[in-house]
Amino acid sequence: xxxxxxxxxxxxxxxxxxxxxxxxxxxxxxxxxxxxxxxxxxxxxxxxxxxxxxxxxxxxxxxxxxxxxxxxxxxxxxxxxxxxxxxxxxxxxxxxxxxxxxxxxxxxxxxxxxxxxxxxxxxxxxxxxxxxxxxxxxxxxxxxxxxxxxxxxxxxxxxxxxxxxxxxxxxxxxxxxxxxxxxxxxxxxxxxxxxxxxxxxxxxxxxxx
Amino acid sequence: xxxxxxxxxxxxxxxxxxxxxxxxxxxxxxxxxxxxxxxxxxxxxxxxxxxxxxxxxxxxxxxxxxxxxxxxxxxxxxxxxxxxxxxxxxxxxxxxxxxxxxxxxxxxxxxxxxxxxxxxxxxxxxxxxxxxxxxxxxxxxxxxxxxxxxxxxxxxxxxxxxxxxxxxxxxxxxxxxxxxxxxxxxxxxxxxxxxxxx
Numbered sequence: 001x002x003x004x005x006x007x008x009x010x011x012x013x014x015x016x017x018x019x020x021x022x023x024x025x026x027x028x029x030x031x032x033x034x035x036x037x038x039x040x041x042x043x044x045x046x047x048x049x050x051x052x053x054x055x056x057x058x059x060x061x062x063x064x065x066x067x068x069x070x071x072x073x074x075x076x077x078x079x080x081x082x083x084x085x086x087x088x089x090x091x092x093x094x095x096x097x098x099x100x101x102x103x104x105x106x107x108x109x110x111x112x113x114x115x116x117x118x119x120x121x122x123x124x125x126x127x128x129x130x131x132x133x134x135x136x137x138x139x140x141x142x143x144x145x146x147x148x149x150x151x152x153x154x155x156x157x158x159x160x161x162x163x164x165x166x167x168x169x170x171x172x173x174x175x176x177x178x179x180x181x182x183x184x185x186x187x188x189x190x191x192x193x194x195x196x197x198x199x200x201x202x203x204x205x206x207x208x209x
Numbered sequence: 210x211x212x213x214x215x216x217x218x219x220x221x222x223x224x225x226x227x228x229x230x231x232x233x234x235x236x237x238x239x240x241x242x243x244x245x246x247x248x249x250x251x252x253x254x255x256x257x258x259x260x261x262x263x264x265x266x267x268x269x270x271x272x273x274x275x276x277x278x279x280x281x282x283x284x285x286x287x288x289x290x291x292x293x294x295x296x297x298x299x300x301x302x303x304x305x306x307x308x309x310x311x312x313x314x315x316x317x318x319x320x321x322x323x324x325x326x327x328x329x330x331x332x333x334x335x336x337x338x339x340x341x342x343x344x345x346x347x348x349x350x351x352x353x354x355x356x357x358x359x360x361x362x363x364x365x366x367x368x369x370x371x372x373x374x375x376x377x378x379x380x381x382x383x384x385x386x387x388x389x390x391x392x393x394x395x396x397x398x399x400x401x402x403x404x405x406x407x
Contacts, residue, residue, distance in 0.1 A: 062344060066342070080251065167301060173327070
């Protein structure tokens with residue numbers, strides 16, 4: 001571009017703004033004006049609501065589809081006496097907990113003192129479900145950290161756990177007298193979950209027929 | 210698990226700084242000879258954060274030798290299993306299919322799918338088997354149910370809404386411009402064309 005052209009362009013640019021007409025007189029009425037402010041605000045508040053809800057949602061926590069369904073039947077070798085077995089049907093007639101755990105599971109160790117405490121109160125039998133673990137590792141672990149389980153079964157290859165829809169450890173199922181799954185706790189049970197959810201539910205189920 | 214720390218040479222890092230700040234940090238560190246220490250500290254902190262994060266989740270099970278042996282199958286069966294595994298979700302690594310997930314549970318579920326398929330179950334029966342245990346989420350492609358209407362049709366609603374808003378804005382803007390912009394005289398139009406055409 002030569003200098004003359006640049007000068008011409010810049011003179012046009014300089015004189016440009018003066019040639020533009022005055023800004024538009026506001027044509028919109030009051031209602032339209034209100035919408036202009038209200039709509040973005042409404043969208044923002046809506047978005048805020050979704051985001052707030054999202055804070056308390058854990059995508060890893062999947063609701064069990066087995067709630068209010070009969071407990072899946074299993075017959076598994078007992079951990080401490082592998083020549084003996086335990087079946088889910090043998091637990092019928094009482095409220096019981098099934099706690100899925102593994103010696104390889106870090107969160108299980110976090111949960112363990114709470115289970116030990118619960119076992120001391122002896123309000124409910126806890127069946128330990130040793131998931132995908134070597135029996136010797138599991139027994140060693142229980143010796144080290146205490147054994148809160150009334151009975152322990154060993155699901156070495158993890159096939160029985162599939163029937164329970166287990167996808168991580170620890171997981172705890174609350175099963176009623178009729179052998180129906182009433183609740184599933186995913187992740188480690190802490191004091192709060194025990195006192196506010198599990199114990200009241202267990203008491204209710206024990207009182208019921 | 211043992212970690213081998215391989216600290217790259219200073220030259221490599223300093224010659225490719227990411228930004229001005231990093232360059233300054235690298236430069237300062239090189240001058241007082243503490244570059245390696247800073248690098249090592251950052252690396253250690255990263256490893257710590259990573260290990261805390263990984264232990265906070267219910268982790269996948271450790272590999273245990275399976276008691277169920279895999280029977281050799283036909284290539285057709287292998288192809289069918291492969292396809293089926295890509296249509297099922299791993300519940301541990303939730304954005305991966307059973308075919309691609311390295312988790313222990315995915316291995317168990319692949320084995321279960323194989324056992325069911327070899328025993329003569331249809332694809333539908335196998336999917337239902339997993340659905341009644343793990344829920345609809347186990348299907349990698351979400352079902353179209355009242356719960357997933359928003360998921361399936363939400364984007365189209367947004368696209369349509371966005372298009373409407375755009376159209377409405379463009380129309381009112383054009384109306385505004387047409388009402389105020391004086392049309393160019395033939396002389397001005399020629400001048401503009403000359404300027405633009407160059």
